[in-house]
Amino acid sequence: MELNVLNQRYQLLEQLGAGGMATVYRAYDQLLDRPVAVKVLRPLYANDQSFRERFLSEARAAARLDHPNIVRIYDVGESEDQQPYIIMELVEGQDLKTLIQAQRPLPMPQALNLARQICSGVGYAHRTGIVHCDLKPENILVTPTGQAKVADFGIARVLQDGLRTTEKEVVVWGSPHYLSPEQAAGETPVPASDVYSIGVIMYEMLTGVPPFHSEDPTELLTKHLRETPAPLTSLNPRIPPQIEWMILKVLAKESAHRYRNAEQFGLALTAYVQQGSEMTAPQNTLTPPPPPHIDATVAITPPPYSAPSVTPMKGAALSQEPENNSPDWFLGVLLVVAFVAVVGLIPLYMSAWRLYQTAPPMPGPTLEVTETVLPTEPGAIVTVPSLLGLTAPDAQRLIEGLGLRLTVLGEQESADATPGAIIVQQPNAGTRVSDNTEVQVVIAAGRSYVLPELIGYSLDGVRTGLETEGLLIVTEEIWSTEPAGRILGQLPPAGLEVRAGATVTLTISGGVEQPLPLQVNLNNQVMLEEAFIQRASFRAGSPLPLTLRWRCLQPLAPSYKVFVHLLSLNGQQLIAQRDVEPVSGLRPTNTWQPGELIIDPHQITIPNGTPAGTYQLRVGLYIPEGRLPVVDSGKTQVIEHSIFITNIEITP
Numbered sequence: 217m218e219l220n221v222l223n224q225r226y227q228l229l230e231q232l233g234a235g236g237m238a239t240v241y242r243a244y245d246q247l248l249d250r251p252v253a254v255k256v257l258r259p260l261y262a263n264d265q266s267f268r269e270r271f272l273s274e275a276r277a278a279a280r281l282d283h284p285n286i287v288r289i290y291d292v293g294e295s296e297d298q299q300p301y302i303i304m305e306l307v308e309g310q311d312l313k314t315l316i317q318a319q320r321p322l323p324m325p326q327a328l329n330l331a332r333q334i335c336s337g338v339g340y341a342h343r344t345g346i347v348h349c350d351l352k353p354e355n356i357l358v359t360p361t362g363q364a365k366v367a368d369f370g371i372a373r374v375l376q377d378g379l380r381t382t383e384k385e386v387v388v389w390g391s392p393h394y395l396s397p398e399q400a401a402g403e404t405p406v407p408a409s410d411v412y413s414i415g416v417i418m419y420e421m422l423t424g425v426p427p428f429h430s431e432d433p434t435e436l437l438t439k440h441l442r443e444t445p446a447p448l449t450s451l452n453p454r455i456p457p458q459i460e461w462m463i464l465k466v467l468a469k470e471s472a473h474r475y476r477n478a479e480q481f482g483l484a485l486t487a488y489v490q491q492g493s494e495m496t497a498p499q500n501t502l503t504p505p506p507p508p509h510i511d512a513t514v515a516i517t518p519p520p521y522s523a524p525s526v527t528p529m530k531g532a533a534l535s536q537e538p539e540n541n542s543p544d545w546f547l548g549v550l551l552v553v554a555f556v557a558v559v560g561l562i563p564l565y566m567s568a569w570r571l572y573q574t575a576p577p578m579p580g581p582t583l584e585v586t587e588t589v590l591p592t593e594p595g596a597i598v599t600v601p602s603l604l605g606l607t608a609p610d611a612q613r614l615i616e617g618l619g620l621r622l623t624v625l626g627e628q629e630s631a632d633a634t635p636g637a638i639i640v641q642q643p644n645a646g647t648r649v650s651d652n653t654e655v656q657v658v659i660a661a662g663r664s665y666v667l668p669e670l671i672g673y674s675l676d677g678v679r680t681g682l683e684t685e686g687l688l689i690v691t692e693e694i695w696s697t698e699p700a701g702r703i704l705g706q707l708p709p710a711g712l713e714v715r716a717g718a719t720v721t722l723t724i725s726g727g728v729e730q731p732l733p734l735q736v737n738l739n740n741q742v743m744l745e746e747a748f749i750q751r752a753s754f755r756a757g758s759p760l761p762l763t764l765r766w767r768c769l770q771p772l773a774p775s776y777k778v779f780v781h782l783l784s785l786n787g788q789q790l791i792a793q794r795d796v797e798p799v800s801g802l803r804p805t806n807t808w809q810p811g812e813l814i815i816d817p818h819q820i821t822i823p824n825g826t827p828a829g830t831y832q833l834r835v836g837l838y839i840p841e842g843r844l845p846v847v848d849s850g851k852t853q854v855i856e857h858s859i860f861i862t863n864i865e866i867t868p
Contacts, residue, residue, distance in 0.1 A: 221246075222243070222254060222256075222295055222301065223293065223295060223296070225245065225246055225247050226243045226244070226245055226246070226252065226254055226303060227243055227244040227246055228241045228242075228243045228254060229241065229242045229243055229244060230242050232253065237257065237258060237261065238255045238256055238257050238258055239255070239256050239258065240253055240254070240255050240256075241253070241254045241255075241256070242254075242306065243303075245290075245303070251306045252290060252303050252304065252305070252306050253303075253304045253305065253306045253307070254301055254302070254303055254304070255301060255302045255304060256295070256299055256300075256301045257271060257299055257300040257301065259299070268294075268298075268300050271300050272292055272293075272294070272300055275289060275292040275300075275302050276292055277346060278341075278346060278369040279291075279292060280344065281340065281341055281344065281346065281369060283336070283337050283340040283341075284337075284363070284365075285333045285334065285336050285337030285340075285363070285364055285365055285366060286337045286340065286341065286365060286366050286367075286369065287304055287305050287307060287357065287365045287366065287367040287368075288304065288305040289302055289303070289304055289305075290303045290304065290305065291303035304367070305365075307357040307359060307365050307367075308359060308360065309357055309358050309359040309360055310357070310358060311353060311354050311355075311356060311357055311358070312330065312353035312354075312356040312357075312358055312364070312417070312421075313352070313353035313354045315353075315358055316353055316420055316421055316424065320424035321421060321422050321423055321424045321452055322421045322422065324422070324454065324455070324456075324459075326362070327418065327421040327422050328459075328485060328488075328489055329362065330356075330358065330362075330364045330421065331414065331417075331418050331421070331482075331485055332482055332485050332486060332489070333363065333364035334351075334356060334364055334366060334414055334417070334478070335414060335478040335479065335481050335482030335485065336478075336479075336482055337364070337365070337366045338351065338366060338410050338414065338478035339477055339478035339479030339480075339481075339482055340479075341369055341478075342407040342410070342477040342478055342479060343477075343479065345676075345700075345701070346369055347405050347406060347407055347409065347410055348366070348368070348369055348410050348413075349399070349405045349409070349410070350368065350391060350394075350413075351366070351394060351410055351413035351414060351417065352391040352393070352394045352413065352417070353417055353420065354391075355367050355368050356417070392433045392436040392437055392440075393416065393426045393428065393429070393436065394413045394416045394417065394426070395413070395437065395440055396408070396409035396412035396413060396440070396471070397412070397440050397441050397469045397470075397471075397815075398471055400437040400438075400440045400441050401441060401763060401815040401817060402761065402763055402817045403748050403763055404748075404750055406471060407476060407477040407478065408471035408472075408474045408475070408476055408477070409471065410477075410478055411466050411474050411475050411476075411477065411478055411480075411481050412466060412467060412468075412471070412474060414466065414478060414481060415463050415465075415466035415467045415474075416467070418463050418466075419445065419448060419463055419467070422448060422452055422455055422459070422463075423448055423451035423452050423455075424451070424452075425451070427445030427446070427467065428440060428443060428445065441469070441815060442469075445464070445467055447460065448460045448463060448464075458488060458597070458598065459488065461651075462481075462484055462485070462488070465619065466481060469813075475617065479613075479617075480613070480616060480617040481617070482617075483613060483614055483617030483618075484617040484618050484619070487599075487601055487614065487617065487618055490601075491599050491601075597648050597649060597650055597651070598618050598619060598620065598648070598649060598650075598651060598653075599646060599647070599648055599649075600620070600641075600643050600644065600645055600646065600647045600648075600649055600653075600655060601614060601615075601618070601645060602641075602645035602646075603615070603638045603641045603645070603655070603657060604637075604638055604639065604640075604641060604645075605634075605637050605638065606637065606638050607636050607637060607638075607683075607686055607716075608622070608624055608636065608638065608657070608659055608686055608687075608688050608716065608717045609683035609686065609687070609688060609689070611638055611657065612688050615655055619651040619652060620649070620651070620652065620653050620654070620655050621652060621653070621654045621655065622654075622655055622657065622688070623654050623655070623656050623657070624656075624657055624658075624659060624688065624717040624718075624719070625656050625657065625658050626658055626659075626717075627658065627659045627660065627661040627715060627716065627717055628658055628659075628660065628661060629660075629661045630660040630661065634660065635660050635661060635686075635716060636659055636660060636685075636686030636716035636717070637659060637660050638657045638658070638659050638660075639658055639659065639660050640657065640658040641655060641656070641657045641658075642655070642656045642657075643655065659686070659716055659717045660716075661715070661716075664713050664714070664715050665685045665687070665713070665714055665715065665716075666711065666712070666713050666714075667706075667708055667709070667710055667711065667712050667713075667714055667720065668710055669710035670703050670706045670710065670722065671703050671704065671705060671706060671710075672702065672703065673702070673703050674699075674701050674702060674703070675691065675701045675702075675703060675722060675724050676701060678703070682720060685716065686715075686716025686717060687714065687716070687717075687718055687719070687720050688717065688718070688719045688720065689719075689720055689722065690719055690720070690721045690722070691721075691722050691723075691724050692721065692722070692723045692724070693724055693725070693726035693730050694723060694724075694725065694726060694730060694733075695726060695727075695730040695731065695732045695733075695862075696725035696726065696727065696730075697727075697752045698725040698727075699725060699727065700725055700726060700727030701724060701725065701727075702724065702725045703722050703723070703724050704723045704724060704725055705722070705723035706720065706721070706722050706723070707720070707721045708720065731746035731747065731748050731765070732746060732747045732748070732749065732861060732862060733745075733746055733850075733851050734746055734747060734850050734851055734852050734859065734861075735848075735850030735851050736846055736848065736849060736850040736851075736852060736854065736859050737769075737846065737847050737848035737850065738836075738837060738844045738845065738846055738847070738857075739844050739845050739846075739847060740769060740770060740847060741768070741769050741770040741771075741772055741844070742766055742767070742768060742769060742772065742805075742808075742837065742844065743766070743767040743769055744764060744765070744766055744835070744850075744859060745765045745766070745767055746764075746765045747762060747763065747764050747765070747835075747861050747862075748762070748763040748764075748765075749761070749762050749763075749833070749861070749862060749864075752862070752863075752864055752865060753864065753865045753866075753867055754822055754864060754865070754866055754867070755822070755866070755867055755868075756822050756823065756824055756825060756826040756828075756866055756868075757821070757822060757823070757824040757826075758821070758822055759819050759820070759821050759822075760782070760792075760819065760820050760821070760822055760833075760864070761817065761818070761819045762780060762817075762818045762819070762820075762833065762835075762861070763815065763816065763817045763818070764778070764815075764816040764817075764818065764835060765813065765814070765815055765816070766798065766808075766813070766814040766816060767811070767812070767813050767814070768808035768809060768810055768811065768812045768814070769810060770810060771806075771808070771809075771810065772805040772806055772808060773806060774805075774806060774839050775797060775804040775805050775806045775839070776797075776805040776837040776838060776839055776844055777795050777796060777797055777837070777838055777839070778794075778795070778796060778797070778798055778816065778818065778835060778836075778837060779793060779794070779795050779835060779836055779837075779838055780793060780794045780795075780818050780820055780833070780834075780835050781793050781833070781834045781835070781858065782820060782822065782831055782832075782833055782864075783831060783832050783833075783834060784831060784832075785829065785830045785831060785832060785863070787832060787834075787855065791822070791823065791826060791831060792820045792821065792822060792823055793820065794818055794819070794820040796818070798814055798816045799814065799815075799816050799817070800817075803816070805837070822866060826866055827866070828865075828866055828867055828868045829865075829866060830863050830864070830865055830866075831863065831864055831865075831866060832860060832861075832862075832863050832864075833860075833861040833862055833863070833864055834858045834859060834860055834861060835858075835859050835861060836857055836858050836859055843856070843857040843858070844857065845857050846859065
C-alpha cells in the first residue's frame with residue numbers, strides 16, 4: 217500500500233514492520249489529533265471474503281478489551297480497495313524479543329514484573345472469553361518505563377480457523393517456539409494454552425533461550441508434544457527453585473496440569489513476590505517470646521473466645537533518676553515487689569501475645585494439627601498465604617493459583633468478622649507445604665441463601681452473584697453442542713438452602729472444543745482416552761478433522777491401522793472412511809512404548825452430495841486378521857469392536 221491518507225482520516229507516515237499477515241504503519245489520526253499505529257491485512261487474506269469478515273469480527277471483539285497491559289484498538293474497518301485494517305494505540309519502546317536479545321537473560325525482578333503484567337493483560341482477556349492463541353515476545357511491547365502491553369489479541373484464532381476450514385490438510389497456526397502441545401497437535405487453543413506460551417516466554421526471559429529449538433518446524437512441534445525442557449537452573453543457576461517449579465508446571469504437556477488461565481498464574485507469581493517482600497522488610501527488634509511446644513499429634517479444639525483484657529506491651533517507659541543518690545530501703549523493697557510482679561505477668565503476656573498473633577478462635581469444627589512434612593525435592597514446596605479476612609471465593613482463587621486445595625470445614629458465629637470471611641486457617645500463614653496440600657478454613661457465619669435454578673444460564677452471568685453470597689464455584693466442562701459456558705447441571709439442586717462457604721458444582725458446556733472422554737480399553741494393550749472434534753456440524757464436501765489420544769498399556773507386536781468411519785445414523789451405510797497407521801504413518805503401533813501418549817490427528821472428507829442429516833463417527837484399530845478387540849467400552853458404546861465417537865450433523 218502506498219503511503220497516503222487511509223479513508224480520508226489516517227495519514228500513513230512510515231512503515232514500522234511487516235509480517236506474513238499484515239503490514240504495520242506509523243500514522244496520524246487527523247480527526248482526533250493523535251498518533252496511531254495502523255495494521256493493514258495483506259492482499260493474500262484480504263481477497264478472501266469469509267476470512268475478511270472473521271478478521272473484522274475478531275478485531276471488534278478485541279477492541280472491547282480495555283486494560284493497561286493490552287494494546288488498545290481504536291478502530292477497525294476496510295479501505296477503499298477493501299483491505300481490512302486495525303487502528304491501534306501507538307506504543308513507543310521495543311518488543312520483548314529485542315529486550316531479551318539485548319540482555320540475555322533478564323534480571324529476575326524485571327522478568328517477574330513483566331510476567332505479572334503479561335498475566336494481568338491476558339488474564340483480563342480470558343475473563344471476557346478471548347484466547348490470544350499466538351503469544352510470543354514479538355507480540356509484547358515494552359515501554360521505556362517498563363510497562364508491558366500485549367498486542368494482536370484474537371487475530372491468530374481467525375487465521376487458525378481460516379486455515380483449518382480449507383480443503384487442504386490441517387495447518388497449525390502460531391509461532392512454533394511458543395505453541396502449546398495441544399496447538400501442536402492441531403487442537404483448538406484454550407486459556408491454558410496461553411498460559412503455556414507465557415511459561416515459554418518466562419523460560420526465555422530467565423535463560424536467554426526458549427525451552428525447545430529446531431530449524432525444522434515439524435521437529436519443533438514434536439518436541440513440544442514429547443520432550444521435557446532442560447532445567448532452568450542448568451542454564452541460569454540464580455533462578456529460585458520455586459520460580460523454576462512454577463514455570464515447569466505451566467510447561468506441562470497436559471493442559472489440566474497447568475494453571476487454568478493467566479489470572480491464576482499471575483496470582484501465583486504475585487504471591488511469590490509478596491512473600492519475598494515480607495521476608496526482606498524491616499523487622500521489629502522486639503521479638504515476642506516463642507509459644508509453648510504443642511504436641512503435633514494432638515487435635516486442638518479452640519476454646520470459647522473471650523477478649524483479652526491485657527493489650528500486648530510495645531515497650532516500657534524509663535523511670536527518671538531520683539535526685540537523692542543516697543540508699544533508700546523503701547525504694548529497694550518497691551523494686552523487689554515490682555520485679556516479682558513483672559515475672560508473674562510473663563505467662564499472661566505470653567497468652568496475650570498468642571491471642572494477638574492469631575485470629576480469635578471459635579468453638580466448633582476441630583482442626584487436626586499434623587506435623588508438616590516437606591518434600592525433599594527443591595522447588596516442590598510453596599508457602600501458605602494468609603487467608604484471614606478473605607471471602608471463601610477469593611481464598612479459593614488465591615490457593616488454587618499456588619497449586620493448593622481449599623476445604624471449608626464449617627462456619628461459626630462471630631461478632632468481630634464480616635459474615636463469610638475466613639476466621640481460622642490450618643496450616644497457618646507462612647507454613648511451607650508441598651504442592652496440592654489441603655488448606656482447611658472456618659468462616660464467619662453468614663445468612664442463608666436459597667439456590668436458584670441455574671441450568672440454562674451462562675456461567676459468566678451467574679458466577680459473580682453466587683460468589684457475592686460467599687459460595688465456592690467448582691465447574692466441570694464437558695463436550696456439548698450447547699454454547700460454551702452454558703450451565704447444563706448443578707449440585708446442590710435449585711431450591712436448596714445453602715450458606716457462605718458451601719460448594720456449588722456446575723456442569724457447563726465446554727462447547728465442541730472440549731475433549732470427548734472415552735476411556736476405551738482395547739485388549740488391555742491400548743487405551744483410547746479421548747477424542748477431539750472441532751465442531752458438530754459440517755457441509756457436504758468439506759473436511760472433517762478428528763484427533764484421537766491413545767495411551768499404550770502393553771507392546772503391540774503387529775502394526776495396526778486406524779480406521780475412521782462415517783456411517784449413516786443406523787450404522788448400516790458407510791459414507792466415508794480413512795485407514796492409515798497412526799500419525800499419518802509416522803508412529804506405527806509396533807513402536808509404541810508402555811505408558812506413552814500418542815496424539816493422532818486424522819481427517820476425512822465428506823463426499824459431495826451427501827444428504828443432510830445426522831451421521832455417526834466411529835474408529836478402531838485393525839490388521840488384516842481382524843480388529844483389535846475392545847474389552848471395556850469405558851464411557852461410550854462399542855459395536856463389533858467399532859468405537860462410537862459422536863454424532864455429527866451434515867447441512868445442505
